[in-house]
Amino acid sequence: MKNIDNGFFLCMLLLLWCFVHSGISIDPFSQSDSLKTECVMKPPRSSETQGLLQFSRSVEDDSDEEWKIDENGSIREMTQRIQLHQGNIYSFSAWVKLREGNKKKVGFVFRTENGRLVHGGEVRAKQECWTLLKGGIVPDFSGSVDIFFESDDKEAKISASDVSLKQFSKEEWKLKQDQLIEKIRKSKVRFEVTYQNKTAVKGAVISIEQTKPSFLLGCAMNFRILQSEGYRNWFASRFKITSFTNEMKWYTTEKERGQENYTAADSMLKFAEENGILVRGHTVLWDDPIMQPTWVQEIDDPNDLMNVTLNRINSVMTRYKGKLTGWDVVNENVHWDYFEKMLGANASSSFYNLAFKLDPDLPLFVNEYNTIENRVEVTATPVKVKEKMEEILAYPGNMNIKGAIGAQGHFRPTQPNLAYMRSALDTLGSLGLPIWLTELDMPKCPNQEIYIEEILREAYSHPAVKGIIIFAGPEVSGFDKLTLADKDFNNTATGDVIDKLLKEWQQTSEIPKIFMNDSENDEEGVSLLHGHYNVNVSHTWMKNMSTSFSLDVTKEMGQRQVVKVVINA
Incomplete structure (x- = not known):
């Protein structure tokens, strides 16, 4: 098979015909035991039949016999296409396993008539048992598509069973959420x-x-809250949990080596405590090389870097021990690997170990972006974020860490793919650890308030999600993507949505x-x-x-x- 796009290898799923009928499918809202066990010897049968677009048969043959790709890497065996309609939500499911090898990425892709590839979801498949692959598409077009399996290994031979696509109207999807x-x-x-x-x-x-509500919808804050009484009053009247955008980060608290300054963070924490607002710690370290203090970026000696890094961890975690609800220990350590390159492959895991010793009762997060929001992500996919947390917990001394997953949620200014988001949360949730949306936002766009509400309701309706923090605020706060109020603190349309959900979810x-x-x-x-x-x-x-x-x-x-x-x- 040939490399088609983005380093992945596509296998066309040969569809003899496709029609609406009763059959077997996976309810995207069901919490299947397979999500926890990951792998089953025989795919379980489902009685779910309503609204099903069911493929005519399963594919359990060598992919080279089923899918033909010419020497130029293009598909020459055309198939029966599936018609999608803009405004609907399509949930895809299939049971997959490998004919040989083990733990290879298997995903699926929709190819539109103009050749655009829309990635729908992925899993880590195994040879000895079946794994449930879930995801979907919320098309921004009406038209026909082909469906492909994909793998990052051109030699992968994939077996698939009970492949199905289920159609929902937005009203039907929301009813399921409710x-x-x-x-x-x-x-x-x-x-x-x-x-x-x-x-x-x-x-x-x-x-x-x-x-006190169990589920909290919170909002980030920044230093401008110290400068505006209106901002403080606006915030305290709404939110019961927050995080600081930059004020606890290393490049803020120690701009010059050895000269720590926690003034802003301390003042913001004092405001939060006085108003009964919980604070989530963000962040002890950041694995992005350009997000280190300037003086840290100039360090070449690994021993010196280790010393200042350990001092940073001890300083910030000791200072705020007992005052926070959790910590992002090494931010974005799936996308980036600054400390791993400088200090060794186990750097992140060892830092979580130290954080655990300093505050053993505190949830410690792996916090990543593009995990639930970006279906074309190839670095911090749900599978890879899950594997990073498993790697950290497997490190000697880390087995009792209270691990947690932070899904940042920086969504693009377009219709969110709710089917993909749910499948991503399913994958992350299979760890059995709490998930928080930690930095939810979206650039200004038409229908922003509609999209944000859809995202928030999707998260709220998932049992693994324990809380949400949005990166937003009134105009004076400087949050220019998700602005909830104007300069006079009058609500924007998106602000109205947030107030509505606060009332609905917190029984006020x-x-x-x-x-x-x-x-x-x-x-x-x-x-x-x-x-x-x-x-x-x-x-x-x-x-x-x-x-x-x-x-x-x-x-x-x-x-x-x-x-x-x-x-x-």
């Missing part, structure tokens, strides 16, 4: 109020107020009171977002009867929870 949100972000709570003799207290009134609106009357309490109970609540039980006519308590609603308690309140009267 159903999953109800399942993973909320629980039904039913209250039983009784006297000590176990008889029901008729006329009891239950008031519920959320004091008043929860209706529950009246325990003559009829039995509703068996369904009240649906509450996961989080911490204050509950007050009073009575409509017995004014001296009142009790209050705290209640944690968590996913560990399951979909339904019964709270029993006993009144001493």
